[in-house]
Amino acid sequence: MKILILRRIVQIGLLVLFALGSFAGCxxxxxxxxxxLFLETIxxxxxxxxxxxFASGAFVGSTAIxxxxxxxxxxxxxxxRAFCAFVCPMNLxxxxxxxxxxxLNIDSLGEGAGFSRKxxxxxxxxxxxxxxxxxxxxxxxxxxxxxxxxxxxxGSGVLSAGLLGALCVFLFDLFGxxxxxxxxxxxxxxFYSSISHFxxxxxxxxxxxCTKCMKCKQICPEPQVLNIISKESGSVNSGECTRCGRxxxxxxxxxxxxxxxxxxx
Amino acid sequence: xxxxxxxLGGIKAVGFAAAGGIVWSAALSSSKANALSLRPPGxxxxxxxxxxxxxxxxxxxxxxxxxxxxxxxxDVPLGTPYFKPREVACExxxxxxxxxxxxxxxxxxxxVSRDGKLDYRTMKMGVAVLDHETCLAYWGLRCDxxxxxxxxxxxxxxxELKHNERTGRHSYLLPVVDYSVCTGCGKCEQACxxxxxxxxxxPREVAMGAVGKHYIQGWNPEDEGRLDVNRVIKPRDxxxxxxxxxxxxxxxxxxxx
Numbered sequence: 001m002k003i004l005i006l007r008r009i010v011q012i013g014l015l016v017l018f019a020l021g022s023f024a025g026c027x028x029x030x031x032x033x034x035x036x037l038f039l040e041t042i043x044x045x046x047x048x049x050x051x052x053x054f055a056s057g058a059f060v061g062s063t064a065i066x067x068x069x070x071x072x073x074x075x076x077x078x079x080x081r082a083f084c085a086f087v088c089p090m091n092l093x094x095x096x097x098x099x100x101x102x103x104l105n106i107d108s109l110g111e112g113a114g115f116s117r118k119x120x121x122x123x124x125x126x127x128x129x130x131x132x133x134x135x136x137x138x139x140x141x142x143x144x145x146x147x148x149x150x151x152x153x154x155g156s157g158v159l160s161a162g163l164l165g166a167l168c169v170f171l172f173d174l175f176g177x178x179x180x181x182x183x184x185x186x187x188x189x190x191f192y193s194s195i196s197h198f199x200x201x202x203x204x205x206x207x208x209x210c211t212k213c214m215k216c217k218q219i220c221p222e223p224q225v226l227n228i229i230s231k232e233s234g235s236v237n238s239g240e241c242t243r244c245g246r247x248x249x250x251x252x253x254x255x256x257x258x259x260x261x262x263x264x265x
Numbered sequence: 266x267x268x269x270x271x272x273l274g275g276i277k278a279v280g281f282a283a284a285g286g287i288v289w290s291a292a293l294s295s296s297k298a299n300a301l302s303l304r305p306p307g308x309x310x311x312x313x314x315x316x317x318x319x320x321x322x323x324x325x326x327x328x329x330x331x332x333x334x335x336x337x338x339x340d341v342p343l344g345t346p347y348f349k350p351r352e353v354a355c356e357x358x359x360x361x362x363x364x365x366x367x368x369x370x371x372x373x374x375x376x377v378s379r380d381g382k383l384d385y386r387t388m389k390m391g392v393a394v395l396d397h398e399t400c401l402a403y404w405g406l407r408c409d410x411x412x413x414x415x416x417x418x419x420x421x422x423x424x425e426l427k428h429n430e431r432t433g434r435h436s437y438l439l440p441v442v443d444y445s446v447c448t449g450c451g452k453c454e455q456a457c458x459x460x461x462x463x464x465x466x467x468p469r470e471v472a473m474g475a476v477g478k479h480y481i482q483g484w485n486p487e488d489e490g491r492l493d494v495n496r497v498i499k500p501r502d503x504x505x506x507x508x509x510x511x512x513x514x515x516x517x518x519x520x521x522x
Contacts, residue, residue, distance in 0.1 A: 022326050035321035035368045043368055049319055053369070058316035061370035122282060130286055134293045136315050141293055141342065146320060150335055150344055154322055158337030158344065 003245030010086045018153040032149045033087065034140065035064060043067030048191040052137035055128040072195065080199030081192040084182060085244035088189075089152065090145050093166050094182050097173035098221065112177035117224065117240075120183075120190035127187050139187050144169055179221045182242075189242075196239035200260050203241060203248065207233040209255040216247035216256060235261060302341040303348050303449065303466055305333055306355065306388040307364040307372040311470065317371035320344035324363040324372060330356050333363060348390075350451020350466050357385040357416055357450050386417065391449030391466040392473060393422070393442045399463040402439050405429045411440050411453035411464050421446040422453060440464065444473060 018036070020026035030037045035045040045067030053060050075083055085091060101107050130138035140146060144165030151162020169181045182189050205228055212230045217223045225238035226247065248256045297315055305324050308314050324346050325333045332353045333346045341347045348355060361383050364372045377387050393411075401408040415422040421443055429435040440453075442464075451466045482488040 022322065025326075030326050030366075031321040031323040031368075035319045035323065037323060037366070037368075045319065045368060053316070053319070056316050058313070059370070060317055060319075061368060064319065064368040064370075067368060122278070123285075126282055126286055126289065130289045130293065133286075134290050134297075135312070136293055136297060137319075138289060138293060140320060140344075141296055142289075146344060150320070150322065150337075154325065154335050157334050161337045161343055 001249060003249055007086050007091075007244065011089065011092060014087060015089060015149075015152050018149075022153050023155070032146070032153045033089075034146055034149075035067060042070070044071055046188075047072040047195075048188050049137060049140050051191070052127060052131040052140060055131035056135050056137055057132070058137075075192055076195045076199060078200050080196035080201055080243050081189065081239060081241060082201065082243040083192050084189050085242040088145060088182075089148050090166070090169055090181065090186075093148075093170050094173050094179070094221075097170050098179060100174055101178060106174065107178060112175070113180065115177055115180065115184040117184055117222075120186055121194070123185060124187040124190040124194070143188070145186075145188060183221055193239040196241075197237070199239075201243055202235040202237065202259060202261050203243070203245075204235045204257055204259040205229060205233055206255045207231070209253045211253050211255075213252070215250045215252075219246045219250045221246070235259065296342045301468065301471060302336075302345075303350070303391050303451070303468060305346050305348070305363045305372055306357075306361060306385075306390050306448075307367075307374065307377040308390070309371060309373055309376070311468070314371050315342060315345070317369045318345050319369045319371075321368065322346070323366045323368065327362040327366045329358065329362065332356065348451070350454040351462055352455075354451035354455040355388075355390060355448075357388060357448060359383070359385055361385060361388075386446075386448070388448040388450070389469060391451070391468050392444050392447045393449065393451075393453050393464050394467050394472050395440060395442060396463045396465075399459055399461075400440065401459065401463075402437065405431060405435060405437055407438065408458060409438060409440065410456045410458050414452040414456040416450060416452060417446055417448070421448065 014029070014033075017026070017029040018032055021028065021030040027040050028038070030040075033046060034049050035043070038044055043063045043066055045064045047068040050060065050064060050068040053064075075081070079086075127139040144162075147158070147165040148162040150158045151160075151166075172185075173180045173182075177184060205226075207228075207230070210230060214229070217226050217229060220226055221242060221244065222238070222240045225236050225241040227238075228234050228236070243258070245258065248258065297312075302311075304311070304314060305328075309317065320335070320343075322335050322344075325335050330353060332348045332355050334348060336343055336345050336347055361377050364377055364383075365374050367373075374383070376389070377383060377385070379387050397403045409424060412418050412422050412424055423441045423443060425437075425439045425441050427437040427439060429437050449466045449469070454462045454465045457464050478491075481492050
């Protein structure tokens, strides 16, 4: 439970800080997840949004580029795809949908719609092509993630769009496909997956302690990343691992844990 | 057979991508179509603004008067900042806090600066347009609500006097907007006493014409500098030039001398 609680504290804590910035003039964190200002000095920007900007031919300022590099560096070098599990507000929705699927036994009906996990990379690629053709950041214009964040941070005026976006994702994940949005559709998750191959923070697996109960694979939102389970000890190297820690928490044998990979070894 | 299925798979993928791309582009073009929204001061032209705005809301948070809002409906592209003067007009802050905070240069400091210093008088959010049919002052009634609230009154908004022929003994006091000075802050629209405002702010691209670069104001020394006296206009080699090339003579057309 500890990692889950930590994730919820980070997710909701960031939302609260952004909302305080918007409603109470608190200067710790201003803006929202697409671009923000930390302590009135350090810019932070969504690197995937900036990638779409470059594709669309927009000339953005150095502030946004510096902010994008900071975020890109943090996830690419250290945290991997942890954005999806620790920051993204949609994770609250999709985790809740996955929880309901388990409780209501919807999972027993099968995976659902049957979209491929590769679809998100196609959407990622397509978003850049459409950005280039249309001259506007394609995913930013329709992103349910940004819409939901805005709804919480800025309230009334933008509430309905954010709620509708979140509701669509919720219903799709609940009835459409298991882990449907985050695991198959979302190009932002695909972007963080593709930059996370060399991130230091990884889940480490000890085959000697494992009793092959496979609970980790059942709970994992990206079970294909746990392909070493019951085969060999090692670390989970796929960029698609969200570092959510569910596998670690569900494991009764202490066979899984977070580790900072040591390249010197 | 394997090659064939590989090819078919490739065609299928490209087909799906094309279909998705077309739907996606259509959704974007409909969201881009509306050019009627009023943007914060310092905004670059609308098409470029939509490219650059990352929709983070930093300008909205910086606005001390709650003028700027993020769009949450279809009227204005989702998540971009705009303002509705009839609800809350722009107060034209001296330090213009909404502009320098923009991380992506969708709002440019240079566009609201003069001689390297922020100057609220250079703001160009829009321009106030006046409906003469519904403005009470144009009926001959005494109303100068818009003039009184205009932060640049006497410059951006003037009162012109004109004899009222209907009564024969009164004067019209007519509000007139100087488009070259008006910032589009919308205080006039907010203050207008008619049910639907008779003076209202429109984006400059919507409300204003464009004369074209080939007109030069000969009486304006600055503008006349654009005139290139050494430019030689070569006749084109086509039928119209041929007609224009000979000396004009009314004889050719059977006219009288």
